[in-house]
Amino acid sequence: MIGLMIVFLLLIIIVEGPGIVKRREWKEIFVISFFSLLALLYGLDYALRSYLLPDPKSLIYMLLPLAEQVMAFFNLTH
């Protein structure tokens, strides 16, 4: 996981870094940093198995009881 993050970060810095800094595209720099930082935080959380960040899957779990009720009403099986 750490290796994966290093590869991606290096790729982003090498491929995108010089261009956007040269053109001074602040919005692009903000969006790139936002996605990279989120990925980095979640990646570290996963690699260190600390699970301190909110799991996006919990939103899907919130929908599960409703989905199960719909399936039961329509006699559907999965």
Place this chain on the structure above:
Amino acid sequence: MDNSSLSERQLAFLLFMTLMGNALILAPISGSGRDAWIANLLASLVGLYLLFAIISIQKAFPGQSIIKISEICLGKVAGKILSFIFITMIFYSIIIYLFDACILIRTIFPFLTCYLLRPLVVISIAYCIYKGSNSIGRLADLFAPVTLLFIIGSLLIITTAADFSRLQPIAADWRMLVGGTLDGAGWPYSVITVLALFLPFKSDPGGKHRLLYIWFFVGVIIFTVRSMLVMAILGPEYVLLVRFPLYASLRFVAYADFQRVELFFFVLWFISGFMVLLINYMAGVLAVKEYFNLTHFKSIILPTGFFLTVISLYMYNSDMEFYTLEGITTPLLKLSINLLYPTILLLAIKIRGRSLQSSQVGPDSSPASSKA
């Protein structure tokens, strides 16, 4: 045709590949039992409506992205909120497609780990997106006929193992049929909403969209025949136990000493899985570009890929959990968001009518004319 435009044929092929995606091998709507093929036909009406809706929205604002259109129609705040939900749905779809593609590859190459496979798939797709929308259109030009050929081939081959008595009685349980229709409307039919992000690239925005409807119907016919055959071969109980029903159906076929027929069709699973990921990834990147008003989309391809790879590993690293959760919730989730988003926009366009035309944004914000 410039480097960023797409012809009507290319858009139609993109629609076809989006529809096929992983639904070809996973055989959705199987939960509705022997009436899956009828449920499939009924669910296609929702797909047809969505296709009509996204085309109508595009016709009202030629060359504008649906993300921009939502801001024009609903206002800055409401438009942004609705678009954020839609973009989240696209990202979640990418995570699902990525997981499915890697699971499929691992059935053939079991020793490849997900830590290697997922970034490899994402980086390959990122490379294709770097080449621009026209290259994706050309890829669809190349892959759609090959996919169609392999689909017809696979369906013809499995016909020999079909026992059509398994499809009877027809429409015995109306609840199951209605449930299957809703299930199918959510997945695979509602996923075509993502094509709304490619429509502004159409080379003649005011032109006809007949080919899109034709290829949509080709997809519906394929799914209906596939549903009938898979159910006739595996039966309604066994079809729920196997992970890839069409793949399992092909494993039933053996011609004398000619074994492992299903491996010939691996190219079909791979192409359809790759293309649907590519289309959704591109749509996600285009949506983020429009959402943040960026001048280029290329600069956010790799960061988005990085984010999606990590989040997919964070969310789903066990296929047991994935299939329990995803199979039940995804159709409902996809149906509600993919149906509501274009419907709200279409209603806003119909209600507000002329007043919207005066508040349109300038031509520089259109994706086709941007530097991307």
